[in-house]
Amino acid sequence: MSAQIATDAAPAIASYNFAYLDEQTKRMIRRAILKAIAIPGYQVPFASREMPMPYGWGTGGVQVTAAIIGPEDVLKVIDQGADDTTNAVSIRAFFAKVANVATTTRTMEATIIQTRHRIPETKLSAGQVLVYQVPIPEPLRFLEPRETETRKMHALEEYGLMHVKLYEDIARHGEISTTYAYPVMVEGRYVMDPSPTPKFDNPKMHRSEALQLFGAGREKRIYAVPPFTEVVSLDFEDHPFEIQTFDRPCALCAAENVYLDEVVLDDSGGRMFVCSDTDHCEDRRAQGHRGEMAGHPLETAK
Amino acid sequence: MSDEILIEGDAGFAAVAASERPLLSVSGLSKIYGARIGCIDVSFDVWPGEVLAIVGESGSGKTTLLNCISSRLAPTTGTVSYQMRDGRMGDVFRMSEAERRHLMRTDWGFVHQNPIDGLRMSVSAGANVGERLMAVGQRHYGSIRAEASEWLGRVEIDADRIDDQPRAFSGGMRQRLQIARNLVTEPRLVFMDEPTGGLDVSVQARLLDLLRGLVSDLGLSVIIVTHDLAVARLLSDRILVMKEGRVIESGLTDRVLDDPRAPYTQLLVSSILQV
Ligand SMILES: Nc1ncnc2c1ncn2[C@@H]1O[C@H](COP(=O)(O)OP(=O)(O)OP(=O)(O)O)[C@@H](O)[C@H]1O
Numbered sequence A: 001m002s003a004q005i006a007t008d009a010a011p012a013i014a015s016y017n018f019a020y021l022d023e024q025t026k027r028m029i030r031r032a033i034l035k036a037i038a039i040p041g042y043q044v045p046f047a048s049r050e051m052p053m054p055y056g057w058g059t060g061g062v063q064v065t066a067a068i069i070g071p072e073d074v075l076k077v078i079d080q081g082a083d084d085t086t087n088a089v090s091i092r093a094f095f096a097k098v099a100n101v102a103t104t105t106r107t108m109e110a111t112i113i114q115t116r117h118r119i120p121e122t123k124l125s126a127g128q129v130l131v132y133q134v135p136i137p138e139p140l141r142f143l144e145p146r147e148t149e150t151r152k153m154h155a156l157e158e159y160g161l162m163h164v165k166l167y168e169d170i171a172r173h174g175e176i177s178t179t180y181a182y183p184v185m186v187e188g189r190y191v192m193d194p195s196p197t198p199k200f201d202n203p204k205m206h207r208s209e210a211l212q213l214f215g216a217g218r219e220k221r222i223y224a225v226p227p228f229t230e231v232v233s234l235d236f237e238d239h240p241f242e243i244q245t246f247d248r249p250c251a252l253c254a255a256e257n258v259y260l261d262e263v264v265l266d267d268s269g270g271r272m273f274v275c276s277d278t279d280h281c282e283d284r285r286a287q288g289h290r291g292e293m294a295g296h297p298l299e300t301a302k
Numbered sequence B: 001m002s003d004e005i006l007i008e009g010d011a012g013f014a015a016v017a018a019s020e021r022p023l024l025s026v027s028g029l030s031k032i033y034g035a036r037i038g039c040i041d042v043s044f045d046v047w048p049g050e051v052l053a054i055v056g057e058s059g060s061g062k063t064t065l066l067n068c069i070s071s072r073l074a075p076t077t078g079t080v081s082y083q084m085r086d087g088r089m090g091d092v093f094r095m096s097e098a099e100r101r102h103l104m105r106t107d108w109g110f111v112h113q114n115p116i117d118g119l120r121m122s123v124s125a126g127a128n129v130g131e132r133l134m135a136v137g138q139r140h141y142g143s144i145r146a147e148a149s150e151w152l153g154r155v156e157i158d159a160d161r162i163d164d165q166p167r168a169f170s171g172g173m174r175q176r177l178q179i180a181r182n183l184v185t186e187p188r189l190v191f192m193d194e195p196t197g198g199l200d201v202s203v204q205a206r207l208l209d210l211l212r213g214l215v216s217d218l219g220l221s222v223i224i225v226t227h228d229l230a231v232a233r234l235l236s237d238r239i240l241v242m243k244e245g246r247v248i249e250s251g252l253t254d255r256v257l258d259d260p261r262a263p264y265t266q267l268l269v270s271s272i273l274q275v
């Protein structure tokens, strides 16, 4: 994340400014990021730019990454935990082209990890930056459509409405049925939407050593959780927050206590549960861990 | 002249102990909308446990006045002070917004004429009632639900409707739900703007009975806007009569309705069926 400027851009990509965005824009985004870091969980408006991809494809995350990336960085991009989906591959290719940076699928090697909908299973360390792609940054939005009102509610810490939502969950389903985008309280002050990650990942945000940055392109907001920040999932005393549990290990690498995806194998109802984090799974298999379907070729599984 | 101002009642009260001071004190309040007059130079006090009705014809400034004193609308001039729970008098327009909003959802209630304006239509009745409890920090689902359920009972909504959304409720039920939602934090002062306005007569009568019971059980102070003198007769201790933005007569309800002094009030009273 060394802040290098345009003159460092490789001659081969002279038609682009380094990392695609012009320097003015990057400075503007960096200012928003700095403000977001200074006020953990607070949504900072920024002048979101058009990117060469449609909204909904991570334009917020891409702008954040473009603003912080330097030539020495090593970039990893995941989509639902996987490095090999179209979205992840194309964002990775985009930065390889416009910033000429090294890319990786290995969590430990990456200095910047841009993510959609997952936090890697491997514990992140100091110096790493996790950049989230965020569709809807406002956790109060679904109950209070007026932006003027939600801003006021954040300003005055009026968060009763968040619990109204959780109350409704319990009244309807007997438990808090929110499993994605589960709201958190950041550093005891701002309620924040962790983006549509599974609630399984919420505890990983708490006091993480890595810097966590959130970019919402269409909604023009950036927010942040600096390293070692308190991130607490909202709940009731008699319905405490719980993460999803899986009653079996990963079918490929036998990992337990990781987030699993269900994969349909054939038309006759065959299925298996495998790590959603493909790098973590591959890493474990390389170390010799074997799940019950380890012989099964991954290509048909995915 | 009908402009003659007849105000009685305040002279004998010398403020001493908190319980003998007004709960709310309005002084010199005016609201001008550009070239149009909302209300002009209104002053009155509301005492603990008192129900005050604001009556007058359409356009006389009742809603404007109510919205100003409940701090939903900034007046052009004038002050409103409120006796906080600690006995201190707070200037409503000098408080921080946080303090004022806290007051509005704990110690005050506001019942809108149209329940849609005062309810969350897409969350359950239970959550509508429980919202204020959660807003003041209650975090035990079981006790929030128990309290919501008790309040539904008090406003005569069957307990088994607790998980239904107000969309599925009749107009009268919605209005009763709105009342429960406001009363759950046991406010001391409730503002109501034509709470029976959109309801048919038999539903109105039931709601009025219910309100009367709640007001006396809870010892509530209420400021109720109505253009229906029968509602004022039934619920209120004291009446302010408004015309063209001014209070033209005020006094004990029975006195004003049985022996109106201002010619305009005489006209109002004679033009309705006696109750
Ligand atoms: N937002 C506004 N802008 C301009 N004029 C307004 C506004 N609101 C009210 N007025 C005017 O102020 C005066 C008082 O209106 P207000 O709504 O307070 O009357 P009201 O006594 O509540 O009437 P009603 O019985 O019809 O509800 C009217 O002349 C009205 O046209």
Ligand SMILES: [Mg+2]
Binding pocket: B062, B063, B064
């Ligand atoms: Mg009105």
